[in-house]
Amino acid sequence: MEFVQQLVNGISLGSIYALIALGYTMVYGIVKLINFAHGDVFMVGAFVGFYAITILDMSFFPALILAMVVCALFGILVERIAYKPLRNATRIAALITAIGVSLLIEYGVIYFRGAQPEAYPGDVLPTSSIDIFGVAISSQSLFILTISIVLMVILQFIVHKTKIGKAMRAVSFDAEAARLMGINVDNTISATFAIGSALAGAAGVIFGTYYIKIEPLMGVLPGLKAFVAAVLGGIGIIPGAMVGGLLLGLIESLVSAFGYSLWRDAVAFVVLILILIFLPSGLFGKNRREKV
């Protein structure tokens, strides 16, 4: 029953990828920028959660919310300072800036607190194993999955039912037409960065709780993999990022389960290459045709 446990691990890992991938895909959808600093927002969230729990003595949920709020503000700040001035610049200029911002955040954190890793306290969430059909499943995995699902449901609600969500979809589709509706494009872009970054922050706290060890460069690999997940689902498409993340987590865990755990990290990039060759617009992407 090792296999089922691996499956559960895969889903937990996948839901973390999915939360990060959502930010990539939302930001790409609205400003057509691959925000390579997004993985570092995830790292910042993990640290905010860590300090909230250890120094401020918070329990899991307050720490989660604090990390989400801090990351949301941080995301807005990064957009306003680094990306907004480049809104009409070439894509490559924005991309290089994003890489610069990523390095700045990573080494900024190292500058202020050092490069040493930190360990989340083990008792943030109760650990027990639940017996389902004779298989022991850790309650933490289920908990993580539940939180991720709740966050994604909230996100879907925001995007489809609220005014700001409709504004986000309108700006993503046609920013100039959105302006003609009276939508403030700058504020809508800020809101998108805020929501995407808050989800990455939540992913950071969840990651710390589940995998214990956090360090300033921890965002690099999950960030890249979440990017792969976003491309897998179809960049710019929100349900695509959710499915892409879960799928990637599952694939990785299965690769480990079959004894190729050394290949775990490589697998994500094999997936990226395959997708780019065979299905460049992703699982959920369709080549839109527009009426003239």
Add this chain to the structure above:
Amino acid sequence: MLKVKNVNVFYGNIQAIRDVSLEVNEGEIVTLIGANGAGKSTLLKTVSGLLKPKQGQIVYEGKTINGKAAQTIVKQGISHVPEGRRIFANMSVEENLELGAFLRKDKAGIREDMEKVYELFPRLLERLKQQAGTLSGGEQQMLAMGRALMARPRLLLLDEPSMGLAPLLVKTIFRIIEEINKTGTTILLVEQNANLALSIAHRAYVVETGRIVLSGSAEELTASEQVKMAYLGGH
């Protein structure tokens, strides 16, 4: 109601509008006619705040609006139906209409205006939940106009509403434009189909390479040799 005074608009170094002045009075349908690339769309975009004029002034209901953000201008009562409709194809017809009322908070008034839009365009009511991108070209034009009306504008800017539509549908659309005008909405209409535009307009301006070269009442311009030669198929 709207006064454009000596406006110059540039795209980078290219000047698209040269020292244009025009006026739209309350209750009128005013049309801008001109060939491709004359600068008609540019002028509308400048009025609605998508573009900023380099020089000149635009005054709407006594207030200077040039340089203001597009959202401020919508709020002051100018709606712009852009060239090519630019509906949100990935959203439903209903959501498109809701977005038209984005700045409004008066729920009852919004409902009322929705009903009015359905009256003008019954086809939209039949297709409320349909994805806007799957509408026919004519229905998309209706949606674009309905969406603009949802802001309850006092001045409506229409950019080539007849583009790509079958003659019969064009007639319908123009009849509706007249209807909208009769209910008290002032209209600035850009058209390549000069015949049709002049048939419903009170006054007209002729634009050539960024300048206004002729203006007058619709009757005067319909009778003018110059306009006949260039825009009415020259008889």
